[in-house]
Each structure stands twice: as structure tokens, then as C-alpha cells.
Amino acid sequence: MNSVKKIMIPVDECLTPNHTLNEAIKFMKKTKWNTVPVTDLTGKLIGVFTRSSLYQMLLLELQQTTTIAKYIKEDIGTVTLDTTFEELEEFIEISEVGTGIVIDDFGKPIGLITTSSAVLSFLHSTQLLKGQLETILQTSNLGALMTNEQGSIIFVNEKLTRMLKQPEDRLLFTDLQQIIPKYESSSFNKDVHFRINIDSDYFVVRLSTYNMPNGKKGFIALFQNVSELENMAQELQTVKKWKSILQTVIDNAYDGLVMINENGEIIFISPSLIELFELDNKTIEGSPVDTILPHLELIPTLKTGVADISDFMEIKGINYMVHRIPVYQDDQIIGVIGKIVYRQLHEVRERFRRYEDVEKKLQVSSRKTEMSRFTFKEILSQDPQMEKLMRSGIKAAKGRTTILIRGESGTGKELFAHAIHSSSSSGKGPFITVNCAAIPEHLLESEFFGYEEGAFTGAKQKGKMGKFDLANGGTLFLDEVGDMSLQLQAKLLRVLQEREFYRVGGTERIEVNVRIIAATNRSLEEMVEKGEFREDLFYRLNVISFEIPPLRKRKKDILLLSESFIEELNKQNGTSIIGWDPMVQQAMMDYDWPGNIRELRNVWERAMVFSENGNVQLVDLPDYLLKKVGYDLLIEEEETTIPEQSLLEKAEQIAIQKALIKSNGNKSQACKLLGISRSVLYDKLKKYEAIEVN
Known part of the structure; x- marks a missing residue:
């Protein structure tokens, strides 16, 4: 959007030379404009009627029916939507009326630009530019300062205060030479770079000049902490070392490793595989894997994205297996790793066979003798x-x-x-x-x-x-x-x-x-x-x-055991329950559990079978449990009521029902249990009409 359009006041209607003084007063009162565009019958701008013109007519004690034609100022400047901020600034500075009229290509007024709106816009742009420059300095990790023509510091950024370990108020109005001893204003005539030491820290400083509004030159100094650069160099060296270590690990951790990219081209192959498959005289990296190593069958994994393991294969009398592993970036397959195992494969198979024999013996032994199963x-x-x-x-x-x-x-x-x-x-x-x-x-x-x-x-x-x-x-x-x-x-x-x-x-x-x-x-x-x-x-x-x-005397264990039962029963029954409704938790805590932990497990097994949405709901619990804790009426009401109650309303209704049950229907005693007055209780009973005490 053009900058002029951002700051102008849109003009929907104007005055004409035939408008009277009375009409002009009303128009200016309504719009609160000090300068009003005046157009001819075709809508083209011919001048402006200003507040000073209005005062002039009033001082002359003219009739309010007098037209404004003779008091229109015709020698005015105009701007267009293409006018730049620089041109606009110059125009407002020389304008006699202090307001710019924006016209379209046909000379018709479409907006006003006042001095105050332009100044505010310039100020906003300046603040925005200042913020952008500070952000650039901050993200560039540079400390910065500016001086006036005498070399006195007039600006420092936050990064420099941290670098020099001094607050802003101590740095402002300090002579630049106190911070940069090498600085000599008399001999300075071009941008320079030099290295300085400040409190055991080393900095590279770029010192340059800038033009001030009064025509004189000030100084800008940018500081880069060399210690940080040296740390980066050390980190780079560490990365190189890690690369060498990882390369060694890749070469030796597996019997063989080959990687392909999304195009099926080999991007890495370990030396052991080059030797095993006799690839010494071939150009490998960048070549299609199906040309160099087709028997590894990595391309199908690239298409399916599913890892798999090959059957035993043989080369030069050596058995080997290929583990094909897809590589993902986000949800996109970007390659496949082929992990080849062939060293000591015979010994591994023999050990697995022995292990399976031992397992079979242990299983036979455990069937013959009962052992303890829990700790x-x-x-x-x-x-x-x-x-x-x-x-x-x-x-x-x-x-x-x-x-x-x-x-x-x-x-x-x-x-x-x-x-x-x-x-x-x-x-x-x-x-x-x-x-x-x-x-x-x-x-x-x-x-x-x-x-x-x-x-x-x-x-x-x-x-x-x-x-x-x-x-x-x-x-x-x-x-x-x-x-x-x-x-x-x-x-x-x-x-x-x-x-x-x-x-x-x-x-x-x-x-x-x-x-x-x-x-x-x-x-x-x-x-x-x-x-x-x-x-x-x-x-x-x-x-x-x-x-x-009993479980009723160890209420803290109810939820702990419930979580364990959910995990166990998900595996046992193939369910996918991840939690429970808060009302289920409240019902569990309110119930006395006469059957203790065995009953708790049975209740969860039943509820998980009936649950339909991954979270056990109140309706999934057995009827006898809900009736015992007074939640059965709430379930019936939920099934017959279309709008759902909030959790707070459900809890409130249950609390009232339980209080009435404990007090055998005595409302005064129920009020004491609930901590509310009788009038509030009656209001709640009216609200929850389904509450009854049997």
C-alpha cells in the first residue's frame, strides 16, 4: 500500500463556491477539518476554504447566506498517491495552509494530509526503523555505539553493555577514547578495523563516520567479541573430531553399511562392503544401487517405507543378512540404510540355538514345579x-x-x-x-x-x-x-x-x-x-x-492400581483405553469396594470392554456400583436430557443427592453437610428436579 494513502484522511464530500457561510460552518463542525477542498460542478478541485477564511467572513459580519466563492484560496499545492515521503515532507514545510490535498488522476480530491498526521507517520516510521536496526544489531551479535562530533557517546545498544560489563548510563556521554584508546579523531579519515583488549576480552572493532544533521561527522563503532569466534572455531574443530570418530564407528560398528538417497543413488558405503563385494575398481558414490548392488534389494524399501530383514544370502561361501531401514525427514522418505551382517554369523546362530534349548528346558521345568511369580x-x-x-x-x-x-x-x-x-x-x-x-x-x-x-x-x-x-x-x-x-x-x-x-x-x-x-x-x-x-x-x-x-482404607491406591490395570488389560484384551472421565474417577473414589482389589480389576475389565471412545465414561461402570454411590439417577437424566451438563453441574447435583441420602431426606441436615442455606438448596432442587431420595 502507498505511504501517502496510509496517512491521508479520506474525502467523501467537498464544498462548492455556491455553498453559503452557514453551510460551510456546519460542514467544518461536522468534519472538524481546518481546510476543506472546494470543487466545481464536475468534482474537480479548484481551491480550498480554510478556517482563516471562515474567521474573515465572520469578522466582516457577512450574512450567513453569503456564498464562499470570493473567499476560496486557489493557489494551493496538491499531492498524488505516488508522492514519496521525501516529497511530502518538503511540500508540508512550504505549504501556506498546513494541509495537503490528495487528488486522483482526474484532479478530483480524494484525501487530506495534515501536518500532525504526517508528523505522527514520520515518527512511527522512525521508531520502526530504529527497532529494525536494533534487531539487526542484536541478531548479528554485534555491540554498537554512536558519538557526536566531539567523540562523546550518545547511543549504545544492549549487546555492547553486556560485552563491556557496564550499564548504559555509565557509557553514555563518555569520551570514545576512554573505551578505544587507539581512536584519534584528528588522524581518522576512513573506516578502519583493529583488535583491542577490554577486561581480558578481545574484540575486533570497526570504526566509521556518519553525517550528522548539522553537517559535521560523528562516529559509529561496531564490536565483535573475538572470544566467541574462537569458541566457534573450537566447536568446529570438535565437530571435525566427532566426524572422524563417527566415521570410525560406522566403519567398525557394523559388518557393513550402505546408504542411498531418495533417487536410489549410493551416498555412502563402508570399506568392508567394497572388499566383500569386490567393488574396488568401480565408481560407487552417486551410482544407482540397483546397478552396483542389486542383490541387496534396497529400492523396494525406498518405495514402501517399511523396514525388513532379508533371508540368508551367500557370497564367496560367506553367509550374510541385510537389514533394510528407511530414513524419514518429517513424513518424507529421503533414503534407505542397508545394514549387512556377515561376521561370526555362524557363531551367533549357534548361540541362539543354545539359548532356545535352554528356554525350552526352563519352560518344561517351570511346568513341573510351581514358582513364585511376584515380588x-x-x-x-x-x-x-x-x-x-x-x-x-x-x-x-x-x-x-x-x-x-x-x-x-x-x-x-x-x-x-x-x-x-x-x-x-x-x-x-x-x-x-x-x-x-x-x-x-x-x-x-x-x-x-x-x-x-x-x-x-x-x-x-x-x-x-x-x-x-x-x-x-x-x-x-x-x-x-x-x-x-x-x-x-x-x-x-x-x-x-x-x-x-x-x-x-x-x-x-x-x-x-x-x-x-x-x-x-x-x-x-x-x-x-x-x-x-x-x-x-x-x-x-x-x-x-x-x-x-481393605481398599476402602487406602483410597490413594485406587487410581494407582487403575492405571496399572488399564495397561495390563489393554495388552490382554486388545483394547485401547487411555484414561477416564473425571466423573468416573469421582465414582471410584466414592465407592467402598467390598470386593477390594479383585473387584476393582473386574470393574475396569468390564468398563474397558464397554467403552467406545478411548476414555471410560460413567455409563460404562456397572449399575450396582453407580447405584451404590448414587450416580444411577444422574446416568438416567443424561440419557433423557438433550443438552449436556457441565462438569461443575454434574458434581453439584451428585453432592446434593449424596447429602440428602446421608441425611435421610432431612433438608436442614443436608444444608449443614453442604454448607449452604435452605433457600439455595431449594433453588438447586428446583434446578435439578430429577433428584429424589428413596
Whole structure:
């Protein structure tokens, strides 16, 4: 856009010689112009009517119906849209009316340029230019100063103040010779460069002159910190060293490496490949890879962008493989790397074969013997009580003392038992689990101690080893020990005391070295009082006791466990859940979790299956959970209401509903729980009409 057009005031209407004094007054009052263009009937500019002309007519006490024709100034200057700022500046300086009239190619006025608008525009341009120059100096990393004709500093930029480690106010009006001792104004007649030292820093200075408005010359000095240049040179040298190191790594880290660009031309090949494929006499770099090394088949990878590995190939009796890797820049394939492996390939294959054999043996061994699967590191908790229990469990694991783990169903008692065994000296030994509540009572004894051939009808011909046999040298975990019969309790007590037992139907005494870890969700003390559990066995089991707190008493762990379950279940079920709605989190925290961690995992598995958008929503949770925490009505309202509630409104509605449930419908008590007045509560109830208390 032309500079004149930027600063002019557009003219939409003008005066004519036939306009009266009254009309001119009204026009100038409306436009607030001191100078008004006057045109003929064709719209062509013929002069201007100024405020001084207006005053003249008023002083002459002319009638307001008098036309302005005789008071028009005709000898005026005009400008066009093509007028430069320099021409405009000169025009305004000599203008008698202080306002320039902008005309088009037909001589019709299209705008006004006042002295104030021009000055403001010039000032803005000057400030803009100053800012641009300072930005250039800043990005060029140069310090700069200017002086007047006496050599006194009148300007310094911020970069120079940091270079010289002096504030701006100390540098301004200082003589240039104090900073640049080599400067002598009398002998200075051309631009010069020299090196100076200031406070242990070295600078290259360019000193030149500039013309001042008064016709005299001032000085401009530009400073470049040589130390920075020397650092850059050192960095460049370091880069060269790294290049040499990387070249050596490329030459030796892989058996062979070849790179091609997006055109399929070789841009690098390691010397080992030149020797392997006998390419000494060929021009390689810049040549098409399909001409030099077609058997590597790198071009298909360049087209597909998919990395792959070749089958075994052979050259001169040497087996080799090619790993083809595409190279991307942003989303564009710019080349392919071919990594060739051939050295000691036979030995590598032999080691892999041995490794696979060992893996197979371990898998067979693990199928025969049950082992511990968890450690204390896999018990996730942020609860202080749980952390204390884990520290105590690690200490208890060091001995062979019998341990009793208490806790509600689903709190992780078996996981805790696994962790204790893993931390013990026999952690690599067997970990055998017996669920005393899951095995029929008449089979418990044979399960524990095994049986001899022909011990009972249906017994195996060679007999069977019991759990104590299998756990020898390790741990026997008795889950739900409170469900064991009194008869079996007596036999278990003997094993714990004597460390020996007889198989069912057998006469040979068998000695075992087994650690017992028992778990129960029942109160063994109450069972002892009722005669349902042997007192002597209770004291034998209760040497070291751990009470696993239920999930409702360790609320901090709910979200921690939830994140772990989401990751585990995504892998297990192929889902893609990344999080949950804040209302889901609130529901999880409000629920009491009677089934503890087991229930939490089951709820997440169900919710993740039903979730449709990657984030679990309130509607994905089981109905019984939502009803228990009072969120079921909210779900029903969401399904029947078209406009969605805000998160704040949802939370507010739930809080009111829960307060009414806790107060059994007593609104005064609900107000106290919520911390609001009855009138506010009634307003909210009216707003959320779906809230009811059953």
C-alpha cells in the first residue's frame, strides 16, 4: 500500500463556491477539518476554504447566506498517491495552509494530509526503523555505539553493555577514547578495523563516520567479541573430531553399511562392503544401487517405507543378512540404510540355538514345579500402612518363621505371600499353593501329604506326591486356612512341630523342610472361642501376622492400581483405553469396594470392554456400583436430557443427592453437610428436579 494513502484522511464530500457561510460552518463542525477542498460542478478541485477564511467572513459580519466563492484560496499545492515521503515532507514545510490535498488522476480530491498526521507517520516510521536496526544489531551479535562530533557517546545498544560489563548510563556521554584508546579523531579519515583488549576480552572493532544533521561527522563503532569466534572455531574443530570418530564407528560398528538417497543413488558405503563385494575398481558414490548392488534389494524399501530383514544370502561361501531401514525427514522418505551382517554369523546362530534349548528346558521345568511369580516391587501402593507392611514383610522373609496373612477377600493376600517367598533365601525354590476352601474335605489330606499305591479306591498305581513333598525346600501357601477341618488341623500341627509326615496309606516317615505361609479372611480368634479352630494351631500359625488393609482404607491406591490395570488389560484384551472421565474417577473414589482389589480389576475389565471412545465414561461402570454411590439417577437424566451438563453441574447435583441420602431426606441436615442455606438448596432442587431420595 502507498505511504501517502496510509496517512491521508479520506474525502467523501467537498464544498462548492455556491455553498453559503452557514453551510460551510456546519460542514467544518461536522468534519472538524481546518481546510476543506472546494470543487466545481464536475468534482474537480479548484481551491480550498480554510478556517482563516471562515474567521474573515465572520469578522466582516457577512450574512450567513453569503456564498464562499470570493473567499476560496486557489493557489494551493496538491499531492498524488505516488508522492514519496521525501516529497511530502518538503511540500508540508512550504505549504501556506498546513494541509495537503490528495487528488486522483482526474484532479478530483480524494484525501487530506495534515501536518500532525504526517508528523505522527514520520515518527512511527522512525521508531520502526530504529527497532529494525536494533534487531539487526542484536541478531548479528554485534555491540554498537554512536558519538557526536566531539567523540562523546550518545547511543549504545544492549549487546555492547553486556560485552563491556557496564550499564548504559555509565557509557553514555563518555569520551570514545576512554573505551578505544587507539581512536584519534584528528588522524581518522576512513573506516578502519583493529583488535583491542577490554577486561581480558578481545574484540575486533570497526570504526566509521556518519553525517550528522548539522553537517559535521560523528562516529559509529561496531564490536565483535573475538572470544566467541574462537569458541566457534573450537566447536568446529570438535565437530571435525566427532566426524572422524563417527566415521570410525560406522566403519567398525557394523559388518557393513550402505546408504542411498531418495533417487536410489549410493551416498555412502563402508570399506568392508567394497572388499566383500569386490567393488574396488568401480565408481560407487552417486551410482544407482540397483546397478552396483542389486542383490541387496534396497529400492523396494525406498518405495514402501517399511523396514525388513532379508533371508540368508551367500557370497564367496560367506553367509550374510541385510537389514533394510528407511530414513524419514518429517513424513518424507529421503533414503534407505542397508545394514549387512556377515561376521561370526555362524557363531551367533549357534548361540541362539543354545539359548532356545535352554528356554525350552526352563519352560518344561517351570511346568513341573510351581514358582513364585511376584515380588514386593510389583505391589503398587502409596498408602503409608501398606508401605510399612511391605518393609516388615521384607524383614520377615529373611527367616523361616511361619507367617499368617489376614485381610478381606480380594485385598492381595496371595500376592503378599508370593512377595515374601521371593524375598526369602529359598526364593528360587518351589512356591506351592493350596486353597483349603476349594478342595473337598475328604481329599484335603491326600492333597497335603500324598498317598501310596492302593491307599484307596481310584488311587494311582504308583501313588502321588502331596503338596508338602512338592514344597520341600520352598514355601507352602495355605489360602483360606480357616476352612480346614479339625482333623486335618491336627495333622498339620504335627507337620509344623515335627517337620515330618506319613503319606495316606503309607508307613514311611517323610521329613520335609517347608515354610508355611497361611492366609485367611476369617477371625481365627472367634473360631478358637467357638471350638472351630485349634488353639494350639492358631498360635503356631500366628507367630508373625500381617493385616492387609481393605481398599476402602487406602483410597490413594485406587487410581494407582487403575492405571496399572488399564495397561495390563489393554495388552490382554486388545483394547485401547487411555484414561477416564473425571466423573468416573469421582465414582471410584466414592465407592467402598467390598470386593477390594479383585473387584476393582473386574470393574475396569468390564468398563474397558464397554467403552467406545478411548476414555471410560460413567455409563460404562456397572449399575450396582453407580447405584451404590448414587450416580444411577444422574446416568438416567443424561440419557433423557438433550443438552449436556457441565462438569461443575454434574458434581453439584451428585453432592446434593449424596447429602440428602446421608441425611435421610432431612433438608436442614443436608444444608449443614453442604454448607449452604435452605433457600439455595431449594433453588438447586428446583434446578435439578430429577433428584429424589428413596
